[in-house]
Amino acid sequence: MGPLAGYRIVEFAGIGPGPFCAMLLADMGATVLRLDRPTVANLGIDRPARFNLLNRGRCSAIIDLKREEGIALALELVGKADALIEGFRPGTMERLGLGPEPCLARNQRLVYGRVTGWGQDGPLAAAAGHDLNYIALTGALDAIGRAGQPPTPPLNLIGDYGGGALYLAFGIVCALLEAKSSGKGQVVDAAMIDGSASLMTPFFGLFAAGLHTAPHGENTLDSGAPYYDVYVCADGRYISVAPIETKFRAEFYHLIGIDAASLPSAADRANWPAIKEVIAARLATKPAAEWCALLEGTDACVAPVLSMREAPRHPHHLARGTFVEIGGIVQPAPAPRFSRTSPDLPTPPQPAGQDTVEALADWGIAADRLAELRQAGIIADARRG
Numbered sequence: 002m003g004p005l006a007g008y009r010i011v012e013f014a015g016i017g018p019g020p021f022c023a024m025l026l027a028d029m030g031a032t033v034l035r036l037d038r039p040t041v042a043n044l045g046i047d048r049p050a051r052f053n054l055l056n057r058g059r060c061s062a063i064i065d066l067k068r069e070e071g072i073a074l075a076l077e078l079v080g081k082a083d084a085l086i087e088g089f090r091p092g093t094m095e096r097l098g099l100g101p102e103p104c105l106a107r108n109q110r111l112v113y114g115r116v117t118g119w120g121q122d123g124p125l126a127a128a129a130g131h132d133l134n135y136i137a138l139t140g141a142l143d144a145i146g147r148a149g150q151p152p153t154p155p156l157n158l159i160g161d162y163g164g165g166a167l168y169l170a171f172g173i174v175c176a177l178l179e180a181k182s183s184g185k186g187q188v189v190d191a192a193m194i195d196g197s198a199s200l201m202t203p204f205f206g207l208f209a210a211g212l213h214t215a216p217h218g219e220n221t222l223d224s225g226a227p228y229y230d231v232y233v234c235a236d237g238r239y240i241s242v243a244p245i246e247t248k249f250r251a252e253f254y255h256l257i258g259i260d261a262a263s264l265p266s267a268a269d270r271a272n273w274p275a276i277k278e279v280i281a282a283r284l285a286t287k288p289a290a291e292w293c294a295l296l297e298g299t300d301a302c303v304a305p306v307l308s309m310r311e312a313p314r315h316p317h318h319l320a321r322g323t324f325v326e327i328g329g330i331v332q333p334a335p336a337p338r339f340s341r342t343s344p345d346l347p348t349p350p351q352p353a354g355q356d357t358v359e360a361l362a363d364w365g366i367a368a369d370r371l372a373e374l375r376q377a378g379i380i381a382d383a384r385r386g
Contacts, residue, residue: 003030003344009364011036012059012086013099017132018116018165019088019191020055025170026084027058027177028335030344033086034360035061036075037353039381048353062361063354063381071134072098072380078364079104083180084112084173090129091121101188113177113185116169118160132160135193137371139164140202148218148225149382156246164196166343205346219270221245222258227277228253231306239306240296242280253301257283257292282350354383 008031012023020035026031034054050056065071076099079085087094094115094357096098101113119125119137135284136142136159137152146153167190175363180186207213212221219225228250231239244250254261257280264279284292289305296303307315313324313331325334328349335344358371374380 002313002342004339004342005174006034006133006342007342008029008083010034010084010086010173011082013089013094013252014038014089017088017161018169019086020053021162021166021208022114022116022169022173023059023086024057024347025166028337028344028347032366033059035059036066036078037061037063039065039350039378050059050350051330052318052326053350054330056350057327057332059351060356060360060363061351061353062357063383064357065379065381066097066230068098068379070374072378074361074374074379075099076103076107077366078109078361079111082108082111082179083365084114085118086114086173088116091117091126093318097254100121106187109185110180112171112173112189114173114189114191116165116191116193118165118193118242120195121190128272132157132193135160135164136197139198139201140205141192142216144201144204144213145223146217146223148216150218150244152217158192158360160197160201163200165191165193166183168196168199182362215270225270225273226267226280227273228281230277232281232284234284234292235286236288236290240289240292241304241306242284242302244300244302248366249300249302252299253303253345254294256301259283287338296344300321350381 005026008026010023010031010033012019012033012035014020014035014037023033023035024079024376064074066075079099087099095102104113115121117126118130118132119128133142133154136155141159142152142154144152145155151188169189172189172191176187176189197222204213207220214220215225217223222280224230226245229243229245231241233239239267246252250267251261254264259279264276267276292303293305297305305315312318322334324331325346326332327346330349335347358375359379361371362368371380375382
Protein backbone atom coordinates (compact mmCIF):
# COMPACT_ATOMS: atom_id res chain seq x y z
CA MET A 2 0.00 0.00 0.00
CA GLY A 3 0.94 3.62 -0.34
CA PRO A 4 1.15 6.09 -3.25
CA LEU A 5 4.62 4.84 -4.26
CA ALA A 6 3.72 1.13 -4.20
CA GLY A 7 5.28 -0.63 -7.17
CA TYR A 8 8.36 1.60 -7.40
CA ARG A 9 11.72 -0.06 -6.71
CA ILE A 10 14.65 1.90 -5.34
CA VAL A 11 18.25 0.91 -4.67
CA GLU A 12 19.85 2.73 -1.74
CA PHE A 13 23.59 2.76 -1.19
CA ALA A 14 23.94 2.86 2.60
CA GLY A 15 25.18 6.10 4.10
CA ILE A 16 24.32 8.51 6.90
CA GLY A 17 21.93 11.41 7.41
CA PRO A 18 20.00 12.66 4.40
CA GLY A 19 20.37 9.56 2.20
CA PRO A 20 18.76 7.16 4.70
CA PHE A 21 16.15 9.76 5.65
CA CYS A 22 15.17 10.15 2.00
CA ALA A 23 15.02 6.37 1.59
CA MET A 24 12.86 6.14 4.72
CA LEU A 25 10.44 8.75 3.37
CA LEU A 26 10.03 6.90 0.07
CA ALA A 27 9.70 3.54 1.82
CA ASP A 28 7.12 5.05 4.20
CA MET A 29 5.07 5.90 1.10
CA GLY A 30 5.10 2.31 -0.13
CA ALA A 31 8.18 2.13 -2.36
CA THR A 32 10.25 -1.06 -2.20
CA VAL A 33 13.69 0.15 -1.12
CA LEU A 34 16.69 -2.19 -0.95
CA ARG A 35 19.61 -0.89 1.12
CA LEU A 36 23.01 -2.10 -0.02
CA ASP A 37 25.37 -2.29 2.96
CA ARG A 38 29.11 -2.87 3.06
CA PRO A 39 30.65 -6.10 4.39
CA THR A 40 32.49 -4.23 7.14
CA VAL A 41 30.89 -1.02 8.24
CA ALA A 42 32.81 1.73 9.99
CA ASN A 43 30.89 3.90 12.43
CA LEU A 44 28.34 5.69 10.28
CA GLY A 45 27.16 8.70 12.25
CA ILE A 46 26.18 8.27 15.89
CA ASP A 47 26.72 4.65 16.88
CA ARG A 48 23.68 2.79 18.30
CA PRO A 49 22.03 -0.64 18.15
CA ALA A 50 20.37 -1.24 14.78
CA ARG A 51 16.82 -1.20 16.15
CA PHE A 52 17.23 2.40 17.30
CA ASN A 53 18.40 3.67 13.89
CA LEU A 54 14.88 4.61 12.87
CA LEU A 55 16.02 6.10 9.55
CA ASN A 56 16.51 2.49 8.39
CA ARG A 57 12.93 1.44 9.00
CA GLY A 58 10.70 0.04 6.28
CA ARG A 59 13.25 -1.70 4.09
CA CYS A 60 15.54 -4.70 3.73
CA SER A 61 19.32 -4.76 3.77
CA ALA A 62 21.69 -6.76 1.60
CA ILE A 63 25.45 -6.90 2.11
CA ILE A 64 27.39 -6.66 -1.15
CA ASP A 65 31.14 -6.25 -1.49
CA LEU A 66 31.48 -3.30 -3.86
CA LYS A 67 35.27 -3.53 -3.82
CA ARG A 68 35.07 -6.61 -6.03
CA GLU A 69 34.14 -6.75 -9.68
CA GLU A 70 31.39 -9.30 -9.12
CA GLY A 71 29.82 -7.05 -6.47
CA ILE A 72 29.74 -4.12 -8.86
CA ALA A 73 28.18 -6.33 -11.52
CA LEU A 74 25.48 -7.43 -9.06
CA ALA A 75 24.79 -3.83 -8.04
CA LEU A 76 24.44 -2.83 -11.71
CA GLU A 77 22.03 -5.72 -12.22
CA LEU A 78 19.89 -4.43 -9.36
CA VAL A 79 20.07 -0.90 -10.76
CA GLY A 80 18.80 -2.30 -14.04
CA LYS A 81 15.64 -3.43 -12.25
CA ALA A 82 15.15 -0.19 -10.27
CA ASP A 83 13.17 2.96 -10.86
CA ALA A 84 15.53 5.09 -8.79
CA LEU A 85 18.85 5.07 -6.95
CA ILE A 86 19.94 6.94 -3.82
CA GLU A 87 23.55 7.71 -2.92
CA GLY A 88 25.09 10.22 -0.54
CA PHE A 89 28.84 9.89 -0.99
CA ARG A 90 31.37 12.59 -1.81
CA PRO A 91 31.43 13.61 -5.48
CA GLY A 92 33.37 11.10 -7.56
CA THR A 93 33.02 8.15 -5.17
CA MET A 94 30.35 6.34 -7.18
CA GLU A 95 32.24 7.05 -10.38
CA ARG A 96 35.38 5.45 -8.95
CA LEU A 97 33.35 2.37 -8.02
CA GLY A 98 32.05 2.10 -11.57
CA LEU A 99 28.53 2.95 -10.42
CA GLY A 100 28.30 6.58 -11.52
CA PRO A 101 25.41 7.96 -13.58
CA GLU A 102 26.91 7.00 -16.94
CA PRO A 103 27.10 3.19 -16.48
CA CYS A 104 23.89 3.12 -14.44
CA LEU A 105 21.86 5.06 -17.01
CA ALA A 106 23.43 2.99 -19.78
CA ARG A 107 22.07 -0.07 -17.98
CA ASN A 108 18.67 1.51 -17.30
CA GLN A 109 17.71 4.57 -19.33
CA ARG A 110 14.63 5.21 -17.19
CA LEU A 111 16.62 5.32 -13.95
CA VAL A 112 16.32 8.35 -11.69
CA TYR A 113 19.78 8.73 -10.19
CA GLY A 114 19.41 10.60 -6.88
CA ARG A 115 22.50 11.93 -5.17
CA VAL A 116 22.77 14.12 -2.09
CA THR A 117 25.85 15.96 -0.85
CA GLY A 118 26.53 18.94 1.37
CA TRP A 119 28.21 21.27 -1.11
CA GLY A 120 26.83 19.81 -4.35
CA GLN A 121 28.43 17.88 -7.19
CA ASP A 122 30.48 20.86 -8.36
CA GLY A 123 31.83 24.18 -7.10
CA PRO A 124 34.98 25.14 -5.17
CA LEU A 125 33.90 23.29 -2.00
CA ALA A 126 32.48 20.17 -3.64
CA ALA A 127 35.31 17.86 -2.57
CA ALA A 128 35.57 19.15 1.02
CA ALA A 129 34.21 17.39 4.09
CA GLY A 130 31.44 19.09 6.03
CA HIS A 131 28.33 18.62 8.12
CA ASP A 132 24.89 20.18 8.49
CA LEU A 133 26.16 23.06 10.63
CA ASN A 134 28.67 24.09 7.97
CA TYR A 135 26.11 24.02 5.16
CA ILE A 136 23.50 26.10 6.94
CA ALA A 137 26.22 28.53 8.05
CA LEU A 138 27.01 29.28 4.40
CA THR A 139 23.40 29.99 3.42
CA GLY A 140 22.47 32.60 6.03
CA ALA A 141 20.21 30.17 7.90
CA LEU A 142 22.45 29.66 10.92
CA ASP A 143 23.13 33.37 11.41
CA ALA A 144 19.37 33.97 11.49
CA ILE A 145 18.74 31.61 14.41
CA GLY A 146 19.47 32.56 18.00
CA ARG A 147 18.56 34.92 20.81
CA ALA A 148 19.66 38.52 20.96
CA GLY A 149 23.21 38.94 22.16
CA GLN A 150 23.91 35.20 21.95
CA PRO A 151 25.85 33.16 19.34
CA PRO A 152 23.83 31.51 16.55
CA THR A 153 22.04 28.41 17.86
CA PRO A 154 22.58 25.05 16.07
CA PRO A 155 19.01 23.89 15.28
CA LEU A 156 19.85 20.18 15.61
CA ASN A 157 20.59 18.97 12.07
CA LEU A 158 17.06 19.54 10.86
CA ILE A 159 17.72 22.26 8.29
CA GLY A 160 20.72 20.98 6.33
CA ASP A 161 20.60 17.20 6.54
CA TYR A 162 16.90 16.55 6.70
CA GLY A 163 15.07 19.65 5.44
CA GLY A 164 17.53 20.90 2.84
CA GLY A 165 18.97 17.49 1.94
CA ALA A 166 16.62 14.53 2.39
CA LEU A 167 13.33 16.27 1.69
CA TYR A 168 14.64 18.00 -1.43
CA LEU A 169 16.17 14.75 -2.68
CA ALA A 170 12.87 12.91 -2.12
CA PHE A 171 10.99 15.72 -3.87
CA GLY A 172 13.46 15.69 -6.75
CA ILE A 173 13.28 11.92 -7.14
CA VAL A 174 9.48 11.90 -7.22
CA CYS A 175 9.48 14.79 -9.73
CA ALA A 176 11.92 12.91 -11.95
CA LEU A 177 9.91 9.69 -11.65
CA LEU A 178 6.81 11.55 -12.83
CA GLU A 179 8.71 13.02 -15.78
CA ALA A 180 10.17 9.64 -16.71
CA LYS A 181 6.65 8.27 -17.13
CA SER A 182 6.12 10.56 -20.10
CA SER A 183 9.62 10.81 -21.54
CA GLY A 184 10.82 7.27 -20.89
CA LYS A 185 14.13 8.74 -19.79
CA GLY A 186 15.77 9.01 -16.40
CA GLN A 187 18.11 11.72 -15.17
CA VAL A 188 20.40 12.74 -12.34
CA VAL A 189 18.97 14.58 -9.33
CA ASP A 190 21.71 16.67 -7.67
CA ALA A 191 20.39 17.55 -4.21
CA ALA A 192 22.88 19.75 -2.35
CA MET A 193 22.19 20.61 1.27
CA ILE A 194 23.39 24.16 0.68
CA ASP A 195 20.87 24.53 -2.18
CA GLY A 196 18.01 23.09 -0.14
CA SER A 197 18.90 25.12 2.95
CA ALA A 198 19.06 28.28 0.84
CA SER A 199 15.67 27.38 -0.67
CA LEU A 200 14.17 27.03 2.80
CA MET A 201 15.34 30.59 3.50
CA THR A 202 13.38 32.00 0.53
CA PRO A 203 10.65 33.76 2.57
CA PHE A 204 13.25 35.34 4.83
CA PHE A 205 15.24 36.70 1.91
CA GLY A 206 11.96 38.29 0.83
CA LEU A 207 11.45 39.80 4.28
CA PHE A 208 15.07 40.96 4.28
CA ALA A 209 14.67 42.67 0.90
CA ALA A 210 11.53 44.39 2.16
CA GLY A 211 13.37 45.68 5.23
CA LEU A 212 11.24 43.55 7.56
CA HIS A 213 13.94 41.16 8.77
CA THR A 214 17.13 43.19 8.89
CA ALA A 215 17.98 43.33 12.60
CA PRO A 216 20.49 40.92 14.17
CA HIS A 217 19.09 37.53 15.16
CA GLY A 218 16.81 37.60 18.17
CA GLU A 219 15.50 41.04 17.29
CA ASN A 220 13.09 40.26 14.44
CA THR A 221 9.49 39.11 14.37
CA LEU A 222 10.03 35.36 13.97
CA ASP A 223 13.30 34.79 15.83
CA SER A 224 12.18 35.59 19.42
CA GLY A 225 12.49 39.34 19.02
CA ALA A 226 8.77 40.06 18.98
CA PRO A 227 6.93 39.69 22.31
CA TYR A 228 4.16 37.83 20.53
CA TYR A 229 6.45 35.15 19.06
CA ASP A 230 8.52 33.57 21.80
CA VAL A 231 8.54 31.03 24.61
CA TYR A 232 7.79 32.05 28.19
CA VAL A 233 8.50 30.36 31.49
CA CYS A 234 5.58 29.67 33.80
CA ALA A 235 5.32 29.42 37.58
CA ASP A 236 6.44 25.77 37.61
CA GLY A 237 9.48 26.35 35.40
CA ARG A 238 7.79 24.83 32.34
CA TYR A 239 7.62 26.72 29.06
CA ILE A 240 4.77 27.57 26.71
CA SER A 241 5.03 28.83 23.15
CA VAL A 242 3.22 32.08 22.38
CA ALA A 243 2.64 33.01 18.73
CA PRO A 244 -0.39 35.31 18.17
CA ILE A 245 1.24 37.24 15.32
CA GLU A 246 -2.02 38.57 13.86
CA THR A 247 -3.65 41.45 15.72
CA LYS A 248 -6.98 39.64 16.23
CA PHE A 249 -5.24 36.61 17.71
CA ARG A 250 -3.12 38.84 19.93
CA ALA A 251 -6.26 40.50 21.25
CA GLU A 252 -7.65 37.08 22.15
CA PHE A 253 -4.40 36.14 23.89
CA TYR A 254 -4.29 39.32 25.97
CA HIS A 255 -7.96 38.96 26.90
CA LEU A 256 -7.62 35.34 28.04
CA ILE A 257 -4.50 35.87 30.16
CA GLY A 258 -5.93 39.01 31.75
CA ILE A 259 -3.82 41.78 30.21
CA ASP A 260 -5.48 45.04 29.18
CA ALA A 261 -4.18 45.48 25.62
CA ALA A 262 -4.94 49.21 25.76
CA SER A 263 -2.44 49.58 28.58
CA LEU A 264 0.43 48.28 26.48
CA PRO A 265 2.62 50.46 24.26
CA SER A 266 2.23 49.94 20.52
CA ALA A 267 3.83 46.75 19.19
CA ALA A 268 4.21 48.44 15.81
CA ASP A 269 7.22 50.24 17.29
CA ARG A 270 9.99 47.70 17.81
CA ALA A 271 11.47 49.86 20.51
CA ASN A 272 8.48 48.84 22.67
CA TRP A 273 8.99 45.10 22.27
CA PRO A 274 11.15 44.58 25.39
CA ALA A 275 8.64 46.40 27.59
CA ILE A 276 5.71 44.39 26.20
CA LYS A 277 7.66 41.18 26.66
CA GLU A 278 8.27 42.02 30.32
CA VAL A 279 4.53 42.47 30.94
CA ILE A 280 3.67 39.15 29.24
CA ALA A 281 6.47 37.34 31.07
CA ALA A 282 5.35 38.66 34.44
CA ARG A 283 1.77 37.58 33.82
CA LEU A 284 2.61 34.09 32.55
CA ALA A 285 4.93 33.53 35.52
CA THR A 286 1.95 33.63 37.88
CA LYS A 287 0.53 30.20 36.99
CA PRO A 288 1.92 26.79 36.08
CA ALA A 289 2.05 25.81 32.41
CA ALA A 290 -0.75 23.26 32.73
CA GLU A 291 -3.17 25.93 33.96
CA TRP A 292 -2.32 28.27 31.12
CA CYS A 293 -2.66 25.46 28.58
CA ALA A 294 -6.03 24.43 30.00
CA LEU A 295 -7.16 28.01 29.45
CA LEU A 296 -5.49 28.73 26.11
CA GLU A 297 -5.08 25.52 24.09
CA GLY A 298 -7.77 25.18 21.44
CA THR A 299 -8.41 28.93 21.29
CA ASP A 300 -7.19 31.51 18.79
CA ALA A 301 -4.59 32.71 21.26
CA CYS A 302 -1.98 30.57 19.45
CA VAL A 303 -0.45 28.95 22.52
CA ALA A 304 0.94 25.43 22.96
CA PRO A 305 3.07 23.77 25.63
CA VAL A 306 6.75 23.11 24.97
CA LEU A 307 6.88 19.32 25.22
CA SER A 308 9.85 16.97 25.47
CA MET A 309 10.24 13.94 23.20
CA ARG A 310 9.05 11.85 26.13
CA GLU A 311 5.89 13.93 26.51
CA ALA A 312 4.96 14.78 22.92
CA PRO A 313 3.54 11.36 21.88
CA ARG A 314 1.12 11.46 24.82
CA HIS A 315 -0.49 14.79 23.91
CA PRO A 316 -4.24 14.32 23.23
CA HIS A 317 -4.02 15.84 19.75
CA HIS A 318 -1.26 13.44 18.70
CA LEU A 319 -3.16 10.53 20.21
CA ALA A 320 -6.29 11.47 18.28
CA ARG A 321 -4.45 11.76 14.97
CA GLY A 322 -2.01 8.90 15.44
CA THR A 323 0.92 11.25 14.88
CA PHE A 324 3.20 8.83 16.73
CA VAL A 325 3.19 5.05 16.46
CA GLU A 326 4.98 2.17 18.15
CA ILE A 327 7.00 -0.08 15.85
CA GLY A 328 9.19 -2.84 17.21
CA GLY A 329 8.64 -1.54 20.73
CA ILE A 330 9.91 1.96 19.89
CA VAL A 331 7.67 5.02 19.84
CA GLN A 332 8.39 7.13 16.75
CA PRO A 333 6.73 9.55 14.32
CA ALA A 334 4.27 7.94 11.91
CA PRO A 335 4.69 8.27 8.14
CA ALA A 336 3.59 11.65 6.81
CA PRO A 337 1.69 13.11 5.03
CA ARG A 338 -1.74 11.42 5.06
CA PHE A 339 -3.60 10.09 2.01
CA SER A 340 -7.34 9.57 1.64
CA ARG A 341 -7.15 6.56 -0.68
CA THR A 342 -3.65 5.08 -0.76
CA SER A 343 -2.73 5.10 2.91
CA PRO A 344 0.58 3.26 3.42
CA ASP A 345 1.02 0.41 5.85
CA LEU A 346 3.09 0.98 8.98
CA PRO A 347 6.82 0.58 8.30
CA THR A 348 8.68 -2.50 9.44
CA PRO A 349 11.36 -2.07 12.13
CA PRO A 350 14.95 -1.19 11.13
CA GLN A 351 16.97 -4.20 10.06
CA PRO A 352 20.65 -4.83 10.83
CA ALA A 353 23.04 -4.76 7.88
CA GLY A 354 22.64 -7.91 5.80
CA GLN A 355 19.68 -9.20 7.76
CA ASP A 356 17.78 -10.16 4.60
CA THR A 357 20.49 -10.42 1.95
CA VAL A 358 19.42 -13.67 0.27
CA GLU A 359 15.67 -13.12 0.58
CA ALA A 360 15.85 -9.51 -0.59
CA LEU A 361 18.04 -10.27 -3.60
CA ALA A 362 15.78 -13.19 -4.53
CA ASP A 363 12.82 -10.81 -4.40
CA TRP A 364 14.68 -8.62 -6.90
CA GLY A 365 14.96 -11.55 -9.30
CA ILE A 366 18.43 -12.91 -8.56
CA ALA A 367 18.36 -16.70 -9.08
CA ALA A 368 18.90 -19.02 -6.12
CA ASP A 369 21.87 -20.85 -7.66
CA ARG A 370 23.62 -17.57 -8.40
CA LEU A 371 22.98 -16.33 -4.88
CA ALA A 372 24.58 -19.48 -3.51
CA GLU A 373 27.65 -18.92 -5.70
CA LEU A 374 27.92 -15.25 -4.72
CA ARG A 375 27.66 -16.14 -1.05
CA GLN A 376 30.24 -18.90 -1.35
CA ALA A 377 32.61 -16.44 -3.05
CA GLY A 378 32.07 -13.80 -0.34
CA ILE A 379 30.51 -11.29 -2.72
CA ILE A 380 27.36 -11.18 -0.59
CA ALA A 381 26.87 -11.96 3.09
CA ASP A 382 23.90 -12.62 5.31
CA ALA A 383 24.17 -11.33 8.87
CA ARG A 384 22.05 -14.19 10.17
CA ARG A 385 24.26 -16.90 8.67
CA GLY A 386 27.68 -15.31 8.46
